[in-house]
Amino acid sequence: MKHTISTLMASAAVALTMSTAAHAQEWFPFPVEVWETMAMDSARTKMDYEPLEKASKAWDICVSFPHMKDAYWLGVDYGVTEEAKRLGVKANVVEAGGYTELNTQISQIEDCVSAGADAVIIGAISFDGLNNLVGEIRSKDIPVIDVINGMSSEELSAKSLVSFGEMGAKAGEFLAAEHPSGGEAAKVAWFPGPAGAGWVEAGNTGFAGAIEGSAVEVVDTKYGDTGKEAQSKLIEDTLEAYPDLDYIVGTAVTAEAAVPILRSRGLTDQIKVVAYYFTPGVAQGISRGQILAAPTDSTVIQGRIAVDQAVRILEGKDFMMHVGPELQVVTQENYKDFDPTSTLAPDGFRPVFSVE
Structure with a gap:
């Protein structure tokens, strides 16, 4: 019924x-x-x-x-x-x-x-x-x-x-607002998650659509399992290939893994991090100023x-x-108003x- x-x-x-x-x-x-x-x-x-x-x-x-x-x-x-x-x-x-x-x-x-x-x-x-x-x-x-x-x-x-296409779009819109058409260009490495998963394909489509026409350039897209080890390896490989990167954007696990890797390489000030969904690690990263933003799907x-x-x-x-x-986008600016009980164990x- x-x-x-x-x-x-x-x-x-x-x-x-x-x-x-x-x-x-x-x-x-x-x-x-x-x-x-x-x-x-x-x-x-x-x-x-x-x-x-x-x-x-x-x-x-x-x-x-x-x-x-x-x-x-x-x-x-x-x-x-x-x-x-x-x-x-x-x-x-x-x-x-x-x-x-x-x-x-x-x-x-x-x-x-x-x-x-x-x-x-x-x-x-x-x-x-x-x-x-x-x-x-x-x-x-x-x-x-x-x-x-x-x-x-x-x-x-x-x-x-929810629509993971809209989750990806929310992350893309955040970047596009920071780097609009005609503005300062930004080189982005994009880590949407495991290839073939419905939410990943949707997120990828949403993200790509949201940055279209902006000054954001995706220099590489890396698919992979959402285990910390798999995402860390993808990040390390990407940093070797693109030393002039401006952003790492992707899964919550990608964002969590990126924070210590960037710190160990002395790249925290150069490369910023955005996630397209939410976890406790992302919440901690936003609260500490290590991750810029992430949408939450509760x-x-x-x-x-x-x-x-x-x-x-x-x-x-x-x-x-x-x-x-x-959907709600959590940023460093509005984090104090975010109620985590809808999203985090x-x-x-x-x-x-x-x-x-």
Whole structure:
């Protein structure tokens, strides 16, 4: 059953009858954009998201991530598992080990479904590579929620994700404003992430479009896994090839890795750093003046919404078919006003793989 605004608003009214003290501790209502269809280019409506108060039973939800090697996916894990606890459902979280491990992700999800999962939430390694699997799962009348990364399957039940094209564009717009057409030229090395991942291709397109016509020149584009070691190697290679570089722009892991590398080479004043999504390391870099800016897609909230979508579908309740938090660009100037709880897991949080 697809969402209807009137029913969702009625649900919001019910949720708002909770005590003020209890509501103050919750993550909602949260400002989101709701797409009319699964397509990223469909019309959108802004509204506040209100989840269910509780699930009617302890549904078993399978959650699959590409990896848990960086704090970005740790934030998604925190959002998913905390919302599962709040709603009173079970969650079984698996991670494939990296963006090269598509077959592992597929087999892990198949095992989850065989074990009796009522719904599946997927942070996809590949934009197209899981489509057959999604079709098989949906043929068993099991809902599939696309979280964070994006998939091209037309059989998905719902999406909890933003446009990574717009994330890339936000980073590009920041640079283009610093280096407009006719202004001071800037040589940029661009690190969009692992080739073939849907979010990476979208981010790359958005970034390229945003800097078009500006004085920003991309001298090299380096694709690679979002592990710290892989990104560090790409950065080192790039610095050797382009000693006159002005910016390193790319994934949050790229930005985190760049800070100590530039410091060790004495290049901190010459080469600036921008990320196109957000992690604790990026937050620290911005607060310390080591990273200029990064957009946040409210990672924790995307994980929470995916769980709520799954439960709503399982219980035959109205749901938003495609929803994502409003984007915000965090800079050194506005950092003090940024609320990290929407995006970052708490300090000391360790991966949670099971909620019973």
